[in-house]
Amino acid sequence: MSTDPQAILSLQGVIKRFGGLTAVDQVSFEVPKGQVFALIGPNGAGKTTLFNCITGMHVPTAGRVVFEGRNIAGSKPYKTAQLGIARTFQNIRLFEFMSALDNVKVGEHVRMKAKLWDAIFRTPFAKREEREVTERAMEFLKFVGIERHADNYARNLAYGQQRRLEIARALATEPHLLLLDEPAAGFTPQEKVELMKLVDKIIARGITVFLIEHDMKVVMEVSQRIVVLDHGEKIAEGPPTEVRNNPRVIEAYLGKSA
Amino acid sequence: MKRLREAIRENSRNPNAIAYAAMAIAALTFPGISQFATGGNADYLVSLAADSGVFVLLAIGLNVVVGFAGLLDLGYAAFFAIGSYTYGMLASQQLISSPIHHALHVPFWIALVLGTFIAAGAGALLGAPTLRLRGDYLAIVTLGFGEIVPRFFRNMKVWTSGVNGISALDIPTLPFWITGPWANTQLAIEQNFRFVSFNPTAWYVLIIILVVASVIGVNNLYRSRLGRAWMAVREDETAAAAMGVNTVNTKLLAFAIGASFSGFAGAFYGAKLSLVSPDSFGFIVSITILSMVVLGGMGNIPGAMVGALLLYWVLYKFLPDAPQQVAALADNFGFHSLNVITPNWPGIAEFVSRLKFILFGLILVSIMLLRPQGLLPSRLRTQELKRGVHDESAVVTS
Numbered sequence: 213m214s215t216d217p218q219a220i221l222s223l224q225g226v227i228k229r230f231g232g233l234t235a236v237d238q239v240s241f242e243v244p245k246g247q248v249f250a251l252i253g254p255n256g257a258g259k260t261t262l263f264n265c266i267t268g269m270h271v272p273t274a275g276r277v278v279f280e281g282r283n284i285a286g287s288k289p290y291k292t293a294q295l296g297i298a299r300t301f302q303n304i305r306l307f308e309f310m311s312a313l314d315n316v317k318v319g320e321h322v323r324m325k326a327k328l329w330d331a332i333f334r335t336p337f338a339k340r341e342e343r344e345v346t347e348r349a350m351e352f353l354k355f356v357g358i359e360r361h362a363d364n365y366a367r368n369l370a371y372g373q374q375r376r377l378e379i380a381r382a383l384a385t386e387p388h389l390l391l392l393d394e395p396a397a398g399f400t401p402q403e404k405v406e407l408m409k410l411v412d413k414i415i416a417r418g419i420t421v422f423l424i425e426h427d428m429k430v431v432m433e434v435s436q437r438i439v440v441l442d443h444g445e446k447i448a449e450g451p452p453t454e455v456r457n458n459p460r461v462i463e464a465y466l467g468k469s470a
Numbered sequence: 471m472k473r474l475r476e477a478i479r480e481n482s483r484n485p486n487a488i489a490y491a492a493m494a495i496a497a498l499t500f501p502g503i504s505q506f507a508t509g510g511n512a513d514y515l516v517s518l519a520a521d522s523g524v525f526v527l528l529a530i531g532l533n534v535v536v537g538f539a540g541l542l543d544l545g546y547a548a549f550f551a552i553g554s555y556t557y558g559m560l561a562s563q564q565l566i567s568s569p570i571h572h573a574l575h576v577p578f579w580i581a582l583v584l585g586t587f588i589a590a591g592a593g594a595l596l597g598a599p600t601l602r603l604r605g606d607y608l609a610i611v612t613l614g615f616g617e618i619v620p621r622f623f624r625n626m627k628v629w630t631s632g633v634n635g636i637s638a639l640d641i642p643t644l645p646f647w648i649t650g651p652w653a654n655t656q657l658a659i660e661q662n663f664r665f666v667s668f669n670p671t672a673w674y675v676l677i678i679i680l681v682v683a684s685v686i687g688v689n690n691l692y693r694s695r696l697g698r699a700w701m702a703v704r705e706d707e708t709a710a711a712a713m714g715v716n717t718v719n720t721k722l723l724a725f726a727i728g729a730s731f732s733g734f735a736g737a738f739y740g741a742k743l744s745l746v747s748p749d750s751f752g753f754i755v756s757i758t759i760l761s762m763v764v765l766g767g768m769g770n771i772p773g774a775m776v777g778a779l780l781l782y783w784v785l786y787k788f789l790p791d792a793p794q795q796v797a798a799l800a801d802n803f804g805f806h807s808l809n810v811i812t813p814n815w816p817g818i819a820e821f822v823s824r825l826k827f828i829l830f831g832l833i834l835v836s837i838m839l840l841r842p843q844g845l846l847p848s849r850l851r852t853q854e855l856k857r858g859v860h861d862e863s864a865v866v867t868s
Binding site: 322 | 687690691693694695696697698699701702705706708709710711712713714715716717723
């Protein structure tokens with residue numbers, strides 16, 4: 213299978229089985245660089261499992277996950293983060309008893325260079341790096357609009373702010389590809405509009421966004437290309453208008469007509 | 471002067487700063503005051519204080535593992551043993567009877583560093599296969615390790631003379647030393663100074679220096695990239711990994727760094743006692759250190775130190791002295807009959823002596839009931855206990 217040079221991520225025949233259950237079955241598609249790409253499908257279709265296969269939390273049973281020209285299937289999660297894939301989680305997973313600022317600074321961990329020696333003796337290099345990291349972390353908080361809450365514990369933020377903080381933390385790893393797992397879940401219409409604006413701003417930074425989302429309005433509006441999963445299989449792929457009218461997609465969501 | 475005043479005003483409400491200041495003042499004045507108060511007979515007290523410093527070091531080290539990285543270690547005394555035995559074997563006549571037939575007399579200062587690194591290596595060695603385990607499972611493995619290490623030293627008879635332990639360890643020396651009224655002598659510079667056991671003040675000064683250096687180092691670590699990674703792993707390992715934190719290495723470093731403190735604490739302890747015996751490193755030692763950390767405030771460096779000092783003095787001064795004190799009190803207040811031994815009454819001193827560990831337990835339980843977050847908690851633990859970890863109400867509001 214040839215890889216499109218314009219694709220930042222390419223899945224080639226990815227299979228994930230848990231015992232007898234096939235959660236992801238022979239899925240192949242390519243995520244073009246610099247766009248918003250969406251993955252949709254009914255509950256239990258295998259969307260999050262696929263995300264986990266990309267970020268290294270699961271090792272695919274078979275298939276290749278090619279990120280920027282190299283196969284990363286089976287890499288450890290911290291390796292994929294180093295390579296430039298960041299993610300958020302469907303059920304928010306922040307470091308609850310750390311401040312919002314520290315959460316973002318953990319995101320920057322992967323781009324920091326201070327060694328153990330620097331840390332113990334707090335060398336001038338370590339001090340300078342800490343200062344820079346703090347400034348950058350504040351910028352990321354500003355970017356998602358929660359800089360007022362920098363010193364609050366992550367767990368004490370409101371729900372919407374926590375979602376934003378997760379995005380800020382992911383952005384702090386300076387990814388090329390950002391995976392958002394249901395970023396609009398539980399949002400009010402107003403918050404959804406703000407989220408879409410935020411996604412536009414992320415794209416403007418040159419980061420490719422790959423998201424799972426249930427809200428069709430958000431998906432149709434924000435994404436350039438959509439892949440639909442059902443029972444672990446890819447049933448459709450294409451631009452929003454095309455996918456929306458695909459009979460198999462309608463069937464998967466609404467059931468077979470009698 | 472102005473800056474000092476500003477620093478005081480800024481920190482006058484910060485419990486950690488107050489604790490540090492109080493401990494620093496106490497540490498500086500303790501030998502002088504105790505010598506003065508006892509009319510020059512406080513060598514025993516100063517020596518006890520130096521020993522309590524060893525436990526402060528141990529608590530600081532265990533706090534890195536348990537408090538920062540959230541890894542429950544029930545066999546921490548194993549590393550203490552490794553540090554002590556390192557010094558015992560490398561700085562005595564012991565190895566003459568071993569297969570290498572050669573006594574090594576490594577200087578104390580080098581052995582201190584060696585003990586640190588060997589204990590850190592042992593920490594990494596234990597950590598490498600076990601840190602994939604989480605929570606309770608890890609605790610059980612460390613428990614096993616804590617049991618194995620002292621037995622290992624006891625059974626390696628040719629190297630460690632088994633149950634008898636290693637005695638007559640080399641006395642640390644320095645080219646010169648400043649002595650003065652705080653050690654009950656004239657102000658003078660002594661040349662070719664030897665850390666003999668009847669000069670506890672020298673040991674006291676040495677342990678204070680070690681503790682101060684450790685606090686600075688650990689505090690730097692806490693505020694560094696690595697400290698944040700530790701806390702991230704403690705909070706949510708999966709999320710930390712997704713953010714690019716190499717969780718296995720991070721936990722390994724916590725283990726190794728935590729162990730290194732007990733390594734040099736062990737070398738110091740062995741040298742000061744001039745004796746290393748396999749009985750000094752049992753499970754009860756591990757549990758005592760863990761209690762110190764929990765009691766003082768997990769995850770907070772001055773908290774762990776306060777906990778260590780308090781528990782040490784209760785265990786080694788207050789409780790052993792309690793029987794005589796109570797007997798004297800009974801005499802002074804006219805209850806002589808309490809001190810008369812009859813077939814049914816062992817005397818108040820013996821009675822209290824038998825109650826010692828009930829008293830100890832009561833002290834522990836009441837502190838934990840009154841201050842479950844520890845005496846000097848980290849900001850974090852306070853919140854956690856106030857709101858409850860699984861309380862979701864805070865998330866949904868606003």
